[in-house]
Amino acid sequence: MELTPKVTFLGLTFDLAVIFGSLLSAAIVLIVTILATRGRKMRPGKLQNLVEMVIDFSRGIARMSYDDRTAEKYLGFTFSLFLFILIANQLGVIMMVSAEAHHAIPSLGITEELLKQSHEISWLKSPTADLNVTISMAVAVALFANYMGLRKSVKGYFKHFLSPLGVLHVIEEFSKPATHAMRLWANIFAGEVLIVIMLTKGPIYLTGLPMLAWMGFSVFVGAIQAYIFTVLANVYIAQKMSSDH
Amino acid sequence: MDLNILAGAIMIAFAALGAAIGNSNLFAKYIEGIARQPESQSKLFGQTMILFGLIEALPIIGVALGILLLFGVI
Numbered sequence: 032m033e034l035t036p037k038v039t040f041l042g043l044t045f046d047l048a049v050i051f052g053s054l055l056s057a058a059i060v061l062i063v064t065i066l067a068t069r070g071r072k073m074r075p076g077k078l079q080n081l082v083e084m085v086i087d088f089s090r091g092i093a094r095m096s097y098d099d100r101t102a103e104k105y106l107g108f109t110f111s112l113f114l115f116i117l118i119a120n121q122l123g124v125i126m127m128v129s130a131e132a133h134h135a136i137p138s139l140g141i142t143e144e145l146l147k148q149s150h151e152i153s154w155l156k157s158p159t160a161d162l163n164v165t166i167s168m169a170v171a172v173a174l175f176a177n178y179m180g181l182r183k184s185v186k187g188y189f190k191h192f193l194s195p196l197g198v199l200h201v202i203e204e205f206s207k208p209a210t211h212a213m214r215l216w217a218n219i220f221a222g223e224v225l226i227v228i229m230l231t232k233g234p235i236y237l238t239g240l241p242m243l244a245w246m247g248f249s250v251f252v253g254a255i256q257a258y259i260f261t262v263l264a265n266v267y268i269a270q271k272m273s274s275d276h
Numbered sequence: 277m278d279l280n281i282l283a284g285a286i287m288i289a290f291a292a293l294g295a296a297i298g299n300s301n302l303f304a305k306y307i308e309g310i311a312r313q314p315e316s317q318s319k320l321f322g323q324t325m326i327l328f329g330l331i332e333a334l335p336i337i338g339v340a341l342g343i344l345l346l347f348g349v350i
Contacts, residue, residue, distance in 0.1 A: 214333040217340035224343050255329040262326070 035153055046161060053158035056119040060111070089113050092261055096269035105265065112168075113261040116159060116215070120253030123157030123223045124246055160219045162212065169212035172264045173204070180271030188271075211263055218256045222249035284345035291338035298331040 035048040067082035075083060089110040093102035158164045180188045192200050225245055229238040306324045310317050 210333070213337050217337040218333070221336050221340045221343060224340075252329075252332075255325060259326065259329045259333075 035156070046163075048153050048156045049158050049161045049164060051155050052122055053119065053164065055155065056115060056122055056158065059118050060114050064114075085114060086110055089261070092258070093265060095262065096265040097272075101272075105268075109261055109265060112264060113257055116257040116260055117254060119157055119159045120219055120257055121157075121250060122155070123160055123219065124226070124249045124253065157219050157223060159215055160223045162216045162220075165212040165216040166208070168260075169208040172211070172267060173208040176268045176271040177204070179268060183272060207267060211260070211267070215256050215260050218252050222252060280345050280348060284342040287338050287342035287345065291335035291342065294338075295332060295335035298335075299328065302327055302331060 035046050038045045038047060063078070064082060067078045070076075071079065086106070090102065090106055092113070093105050093109045096102075097105060177188075191197070194200075222245070226242060226249070229242040229245070232238075302324060306320055309320050
């Protein structure tokens, strides 16, 4: 397991690798979309074509759960969620920046006994390979879904929980964000850890070929999980908004 | 022997077993569907991949927790 630099601020511990990773993926999303939309033409260029394809794709995702008019309202949410997770997932596969450390750096949370385990310090990794990031995204989606349910009708929202099987619905409210977050985290985390294991434990002429195959599979899994996370987020919100609940 | 390592190994093994059973069911039906209606392949492929991602989720959660146990993080 590689080390990550950590900073304690106001009693909370922040993982710098995750913060750099999420900032970098947010910056990539911002720059790509700004570049693609700046000089819009009737005959789109390569980049504009690509982003239009992604927008059409997210419109398809949104239309799976909402009716056509509401889908346009949620298009921005769907598009940015999908693109952010897609790029964040690929970050750890394509580029892992790590540095060697030979002295303890107490201000970054790297102590002597941790250095005995490994000298590698990674400065950049997939933000979605950290459970805190995915949990916060899933909880934000769950809170927004419940808010939309309450705004639709307060009576209908609570009637749902007071039915004979209401306890099951209460449990469901907690298990939904938990599995939503764990599904994305576990896929990306397992992918990254296996790459690190193959890079560090064993000669490269034995692990090289399986590692390349696994990296290709990780790119594929990252794309599918980004898609599934976005679809499920929309489904959870649409469930609360629909009238039969 | 450290029991954490045994626990992690058992978790990963059973996760692989479950994923194998689930995926084999899914892809067997997918091939069956293509054999009956070859023209619906492109439509079925997308649906199969979504379901593949959903099935793969629980085994991979087991694998991730198993890895954490193997390395002694939890």
